[in-house]
Amino acid sequence: MSNTRVKFYQTGTFTVGNRLLDDSDRTVQSRPERTNSLNSGHRACQGCGEALGARYAIDAAMRAANNQLVAVNATGCLEVFSTPYPETSWQIPWLHSLFGNAPAVASGVAAALRAKGKKDTKVIAQGGDGGTVDIGFGCLSGMFERNDDVLYICYDNEAYMNTGVQRSGSTPAAAHTATTQAVGSQPGNPFGTGKSIPLIAMAHGIPYVATASVADLHDLEAKVTKAMGVTGARYVHVHVPCPLGWGCDPSYTLKVARLAVESGLFPLFEAEYGEVVARTPIRRLIKVDEYLKLQRRFQHLFGEPGQPAVIAAIQAQAERNIKRFGLVEKGEAK
Amino acid sequence: MLKQIEGSQAMAAAIAMCRPEVISCYPITPQTHIVEALSAMTKRGELGSCQFINVESEFAALSVLIGASATGARSYTATSSQGLLFMAEAVYNAAGLGLPIVMTIGNRALGAPINIWNDHSDSMSMRDAGWIQLHAESNQEAVDLHLQAFRLAEELSCPVMVCVDGFILTHAYERVDLPTQEQVDAYLPPYDPVQVLDPAEPVSIGAMVGPEAFAEVRYLAHHKQLRALELLPRLAEEFAHGFGRSSGGLLSEYRTADAETIVIALGSVNGTIKDTVDELRDTGMAIGAVKLCSFRPFPLAAVRAALQKAKRVIVIEKDLAVGLGGIVASNVRMALRGLPVAVHTVIAGLGGRAITKVSLRRVFTEVHAQSESFAEPHFLDLNWQVVEKELARQAEQRRAGPTAENVLRQVNAIGTRVH
Numbered sequence: 001m002s003n004t005r006v007k008f009y010q011t012g013t014f015t016v017g018n019r020l021l022d023d024s025d026r027t028v029q030s031r032p033e034r035t036n037s038l039n040s041g042h043r044a045c046q047g048c049g050e051a052l053g054a055r056y057a058i059d060a061a062m063r064a065a066n067n068q069l070v071a072v073n074a075t076g077c078l079e080v081f082s083t084p085y086p087e088t089s090w091q092i093p094w095l096h097s098l099f100g101n102a103p104a105v106a107s108g109v110a111a112a113l114r115a116k117g118k119k120d121t122k123v124i125a126q127g128g129d130g131g132t133v134d135i136g137f138g139c140l141s142g143m144f145e146r147n148d149d150v151l152y153i154c155y156d157n158e159a160y161m162n163t164g165v166q167r168s169g170s171t172p173a174a175a176h177t178a179t180t181q182a183v184g185s186q187p188g189n190p191f192g193t194g195k196s197i198p199l200i201a202m203a204h205g206i207p208y209v210a211t212a213s214v215a216d217l218h219d220l221e222a223k224v225t226k227a228m229g230v231t232g233a234r235y236v237h238v239h240v241p242c243p244l245g246w247g248c249d250p251s252y253t254l255k256v257a258r259l260a261v262e263s264g265l266f267p268l269f270e271a272e273y274g275e276v277v278a279r280t281p282i283r284r285l286i287k288v289d290e291y292l293k294l295q296r297r298f299q300h301l302f303g304e305p306g307q308p309a310v311i312a313a314i315q316a317q318a319e320r321n322i323k324r325f326g327l328v329e330k331g332e333a334k
Numbered sequence: 335m336l337k338q339i340e341g342s343q344a345m346a347a348a349i350a351m352c353r354p355e356v357i358s359c360y361p362i363t364p365q366t367h368i369v370e371a372l373s374a375m376t377k378r379g380e381l382g383s384c385q386f387i388n389v390e391s392e393f394a395a396l397s398v399l400i401g402a403s404a405t406g407a408r409s410y411t412a413t414s415s416q417g418l419l420f421m422a423e424a425v426y427n428a429a430g431l432g433l434p435i436v437m438t439i440g441n442r443a444l445g446a447p448i449n450i451w452n453d454h455s456d457s458m459s460m461r462d463a464g465w466i467q468l469h470a471e472s473n474q475e476a477v478d479l480h481l482q483a484f485r486l487a488e489e490l491s492c493p494v495m496v497c498v499d500g501f502i503l504t505h506a507y508e509r510v511d512l513p514t515q516e517q518v519d520a521y522l523p524p525y526d527p528v529q530v531l532d533p534a535e536p537v538s539i540g541a542m543v544g545p546e547a548f549a550e551v552r553y554l555a556h557h558k559q560l561r562a563l564e565l566l567p568r569l570a571e572e573f574a575h576g577f578g579r580s581s582g583g584l585l586s587e588y589r590t591a592d593a594e595t596i597v598i599a600l601g602s603v604n605g606t607i608k609d610t611v612d613e614l615r616d617t618g619m620a621i622g623a624v625k626l627c628s629f630r631p632f633p634l635a636a637v638r639a640a641l642q643k644a645k646r647v648i649v650i651e652k653d654l655a656v657g658l659g660g661i662v663a664s665n666v667r668m669a670l671r672g673l674p675v676a677v678h679t680v681i682a683g684l685g686g687r688a689i690t691k692v693s694l695r696r697v698f699t700e701v702h703a704q705s706e707s708f709a710e711p712h713f714l715d716l717n718w719q720v721v722e723k724e725l726a727r728q729a730e731q732r733r734a735g736p737t738a739e740n741v742l743r744q745v746n747a748i749g750t751r752v753h
Contacts, residue, residue: 068533069533070531070533072401073540079540079542080542083538083540083541083542084541084542084544085538085541085542085543088538088541090536090538091536092533092536093531093532093533093535093536093537094531094536094538094539094540095400095404095531095538095539095540096538096539096540096541097397097400097401097424097427097431097540098397098423098427100393100423101393101394101397101400101423101424104389104394104397104398104401105397105398105400105401105404106401107387107389107394107401108356108358108387108397108398108399108400108401108402108403108405108409109402109404109405109531110401111356111385111387111398111401111402111407112355112356112385112401112402112403112405112406112407112409113405114383114385115355115356115383115384115385115402115407116355116383116405116406116407117383121533138390138393138394139390139391139393139394141390142389142390142391146387146388146389
């Protein structure tokens with residue numbers, strides 16, 4: 001499948017109408033043979049972006065691997081809500097070991113499959129931003145530099161949600177968390193902290209790195225499918241709003257995710273061997289406050305007197321992303 | 335085949351004959367020679383499709399094997415000291431998941447102060463992790479225990495540590511009878527996992543377990559170790575039958591039949607202990623020795639049977655439960671509960687300090703003659719003068735500075751000292 005954007009002139013939207021697409025481009029979730037790898041009945045919160053992202057990502061990976069897939073999971077929300085045994089939601093072989101070792105465990109699974117000559121079975125590892133950006137970072141970097149044949153998917157909801165919304169290395173500036181309270185002279189998470197794992201992944205020179213968002217599930221499926229067609233270490237970083245941790249309405253998960261992309265705060269791009277090879281241009285550019293104001297974690301920036309300087313600083317971050325990745329094409333933004 | 339060979343090379347040859355499928359490696363002294371040799375063998379193609387993975391930490395080394403073992407591959411690594419501490423979370427995890435990984439521990443002290451020489455602090459720190467822990471007395475036994483370890487691990491689906499004294503065994507050249515591939519193949523069948531990640535039969539491994547089932551899962555881990563108590567002697571017997579020499583088992587006794595004093599210890603120091611026992615026997619002392627091979631599971635019944643006729647027991651141990659005394663001694667006391675046998679703890683060989691026959695003879699003689707007044711625990715060859723001087727210095731000034739550096743300045747020596 002491709003991530004070609006199809007514009008439906010009848011409605012003037014980019015809505016993906018499967019009936020109008022070639023069969024090869026149709027979304028995996030719409031297919032009768034979809035595997036429901038992460039099956040219904042799990043205990044994620046209402047509006048969970050991670051559950052949505054994982055469902056689309058893994059079913060796409062399953063389709064790409066002809067259903068020959070093993071998944072390794074870091075400790076975290078996804079692990080906990082999917083397996084309060086005996087009610088496991090996983091329809092695929094699934095292994096949870098620890099919080100910080102999922103990439104290494106997946107390397108081991110891949111090594112065992114190589115040793116046993118099982119070339120057709122593929123390996124994915126997955127975790128949240130805590131398990132990826134922070135505690136699992138050493139193992140992730142090791143897996144990358146060895147170019148082990150693993151697709152690692154990070155579902156980034158920008159804090160430690162499973163333990164009660166504490167700051168991670170992926171928490172955005174100014175965001176309130178349980179450990180970066182909206183108090184004092186610089187409320188929320190300090191500016192000048194945090195890191196971009198997609199860029200760090202690229203610095204390892206691995207064959208494929210992509211960012212994706214639950215705002216564009218077709219694009220997420222396409223990137224996972226593309227990643228599954230590549231041998232070696234691959235990384236897909238998926239932006240997944242957390243209604244609980246972000247303090248947004250559960251019915252706004254996709255809307256908030258879309259605004260993150262359209263503001264430039266979460267750039268969508270693909271990289272091969274350390275070079276950006278594609279990026280998704282922003283069709284309708286918005287200001288960051290449209291994104292921020294829907295979330296309680298940024299509530300302290302609004303109202304009277306508010307924090308216009310902080311909002312301006314976040315806007316500047318978005319504009320740096322837009323410039324860096326070329327997210328606005330001439331004549332594209334409205 | 336008899337060979338004059340370095341311990342690490344001999345162990346590597348034995349491990350290779352066990353046909354490992356995934357080996358992970360992270361360097362730390364003194365286990366490195368083992369994985370270096372296995373790396374070369376893998377690279378030369380001598381281990382078939384075996385995957386040798388250079389990882390970024392010991393935590394990753396064991397994590398890689400958790401994935402490999404759960405995918406049905408025979409998995410091996412080695413570590414020492416800080417490396418074992420760094421992989422601690424994965425050590426408990428591998429045992430909790432019931433993955434039959436075999437890991438060599440080149441026993442080495444734990445810092446701070448940093449020290450690369452031998453004692454048993456590292457493996458002792460993981461004694462309750464759920465791994466079986468076997469201690470080798472010689473390089474011959476180190477070779478033999480690795481063959482038994484894979485067999486034991488896979489029969490029980492439980493990880494096994496083979497503990498070998500760093501440098502004393504890993505770096506020593508001595509005569510070793512290496513088995514043939516045919517002998518090993520006959521003893522060790524291919525790994526048939528009890529759980530495996532397989533798309534044809536998907537399972538979830540590593541689910542959360544709450545109060546409703548946790549105690550039962552933990553009991554079953556304990557039960558596995560109890561089964562190992564029965565299996566270890568049987569595997570040793572079968573080993574003796576197939577290889578023509580005895581190795582392993584729970585423990586072995588030396589001149590204990592009529593012994594009033596029995597010395598018990600783990601690992602290579604048993605050689606020195608037996609020599610000392612022989613010398614004291616020549617003087618007419620009724621003394622014997624017990625070499626403990628299996629520390630986990632701890633063979634309570636076998637230890638009790640071996641020691642119950644003695645009047646006193648001396649535990650020589652290369653570790654220190656800070657704030658208590660002896661770890662092995664506490665376990666031995668549990669084995670002897672209710673019996674009128676005095677148990678004495680001798681903390682010896684910490685950080686590689688040589689345990690000499692002279693010192694052992696002095697302690698054995700003292701305990702044999704006047705057991706009642708013997709200090710508990712006894713620190714073998716401790717330089718009390720240095721200790722007291724440093725304590726006095728610390729009492730004198732608040733900013734006394736770092737302890738280790740001050741002690742070193744006093745003894746004016748870097749490295750090992752005999753006594």
